[in-house]
Amino acid sequence: MDLPDSKKEKVTDNNGKSTMSSSPRSPTHLTGHQPSKWYHLQLRTIALFALPFLSFIGIFGTLFIGGRNGTFEHITNLVRQKTPSAVFPNTKYLLLKDYTGIRALDRQLTVLVTFFAPVVDSKNAALYLNSIYGLGQFGAAWTLLVMESLRSGNKGRAVSFIGTVGLIFQNITYAVTVPLYLFIHLLTSPIAKPSSGTHANSVLLISSLDLKILPLSITLAYIVPSILMGLDAPSQVSGHTHQKLIAFWQPFPIWTVIIQWTLRSFFQFIGSEVSSRDSKQAPAPQGASYLSSVKHVYYFALTLCVLTHLPVLLIALVPASVIADILPKLSPYASLNFFDIYVPYFPFPLTHRVSDLANGTHTFLQWDLATGSTALLLWAIVLYRNATTEKTIVDPDTNLSSHQIREMRTGEGNRVGALSIELMAKIGVWTLIAGPIGAATVLIWERDEIVRQKIKQGV
Template sequence: MSTHESEPESDAESIASASSITASTFIPSFTPVPWYHFSFRTIVLISLPLFSLLGLYGTLILGEANGLFKGIIAIISIDDPKFPTTEDDLLMRYTQIGWLDKQLTILVTFFAPVVDMNQGALSMFSVFGAGQFGAAWALMFMESLRMGNRRRVVSFAGTFGLIFQNISYTVTVPIWLFIYLLTSPVSKPFPGTHANSVLLVSPWDLRILPASIALSYIIPTILMGLQSPSVVSSLTHQRLIALWQPFPLWTVLIHMFLRSILQTLSTTLFSSTTKATTTTRPKTTLGTTYLSNAKPVYRFILTLCLVTHLPILILSLLPPSLIPSTLPTLHAMSAQSPLDIYIPYFPLPSYKVSTLAEGTHNFLIWDVYVGSFAFLLWGILLYRNATTEKAIVDPNTSLPIYRELLLGERIEDGMAWRKLAGKVVMWCVLSGPIGALAVLLWERDAIVRQKIKQGL
């Protein structure tokens, strides 16, 4: 009898002990991570395709809906087509290759109001956009040259450049950035000891990169902006616009040519001096000299953004009375407000543009903004990655302390996030989104250099 009575007690005790074990697993201080909590990298990866879709809508879909593309096709389809806003014949033959000539004719017609300095708000935005576009291309080309990107898809910057010249910058660039984050080791946190195999760019590439961009992009941009017929003839004007279109190809070819010439000259003229120097001078780590070689490139890119943005912004804020009427182009530009220059119309599919210039202006606003802010978001991620690996916490060094920010931990009042946001906003105002991107990448490289010096 006693044995039967003890069995229920044993069962009760076992159940109680099991429940106590189960209850002890629920720690009051433990807060489960919600399913919707994403890392910043995941947020960027999700955002980039959305940027591409947004750019697709703002450029290609709206361009079809508002009559821009139909207007261009109507201009080139008549029996005796004329160059927009003139009575000059529209050039239809450039290469004697049918499909290529047709594409160039469409692009030349599209860019006709863009390079016309009498188009007010469009003319001003064109100067700003040319600087942002060229600076973004320089950074994109520089990224393709990094050690970690060699023989990867993102290293074919020239191919992607030709694609965005024919589709649009705002659709193509977010896709390139998305591929970059998925495939490039540069997009992931890495210690300074790995910088030689990941981040660095050949010193030769860095030295000639500004010259390559100047010869392939800046000079052709200036040439296609020469006014017709006051400076060049209409046919020459159209040929210069067509010459500008494949500038990504010109960049690759000019860069390869300059590099081969300079390396050959260096080998033949300074080989004996180099041998004597290398025997007497200790070897220097590439990582410690990288930033000194990259600094002129970043300065070049930032200057390009500043000189094409600040004057336009200041001119739009000045009252027209301050600009003398003896400068009619600048006087007319000063009458444009920042809203006219930088803000597109509300993107309703039912809206119809009244002129080719209006449609082109709206297209370029979407093209520059969406593509550039996608680039900036990508740059913020790379900037953050620079200190996630073995972050430095020594207050005596010059390295910014962002450990709490970069590891996703809260710090008091979110000061680190506000500091980063303030820096981005300030440089966007001064030099546009690509100028802010250049500053972030420049500082990212400085942080990695500091890691190399401290052996991290």
């Protein structure tokens, strides 16, 4: 029996034919891709142009400025100095130049250790706070990148060799390497393309075992070495031990890969309950299992961002007199403002020279973090919009939030200028709370939630 016309909804299928929905509670069908005008660039296209450009900005802000302002000259002079023996920056003990016995490797480690010397010195107030902020942003970004390498759709592809990528950005800079990595990801990874839920089920997912041990791997490979390299010398550790701990931190991408592989192999070998459940799961419920496991990784990354960003932001924004009264121990940092800590310094003229290595390192890391984080946030927005603009069915009884449903209903065919105000506000709020990588983490997490809904509905 037909319903009255007032209760029917007109729906257009992919062939352009109009049909009538028989119930106001029926799913809302979203139409397929609608061709846009030639001058309306899609967000993906914008990103593919922007990411290489960001890499060039990274080259300028880190390598070019570092070469012009004397930062690299400070490091080179210390590394080459033989008579008298070079002294570790701002200390009285000698600069260590022998770590492995391999000359080329020892020289590179000496360069990196010298560069990071002022980073872990709390007397360099602005740089020290920027380093605390960077610890969380960089760690969360690394977590997202490792997750991406573990996704089933990326196995065997260039983007899956994350240990190699990590070593490159540790030696060439995060700001230069990560935008190019994300550019390659958007071009080559099936995960970077809009797809149906059934297709996403075969490319997006990660082994539950990998997800459950990933936070531990990041903690052991990155967070613990970061804490150890921050131990004060000579009050807590000797000068030589301090330098060795800084050197030990440098290849943390390799430590991450080794620890992740070792833990996975161990749990698989002993046939633990976790590994057993993971291996016996049928493909159908795997999406739900994935989401229940991956949320702990997203919580981990987001917590890392919040705990290292909010305290630093408050110090930058709260009046100095208030900080001095409430927390006298933070008085050396009270006079710093937002720009001192976060905003990359643009030298004018370009012949400007830094007064010491600490200032040069601070400028370098400001550009490094800002550029690399911008690239990751842009990439996350593209992946989020892929999930919300692809053809799907919105179940009225879905547990997605109302704003996610609105994104799915209104996002189809949207160009970059049509990014919703709600999405932009969400990015702004999370950037304020957890920094740009925190915002990127939330977007990737919500992307997974939306794709899970597609998998659940079989669309």
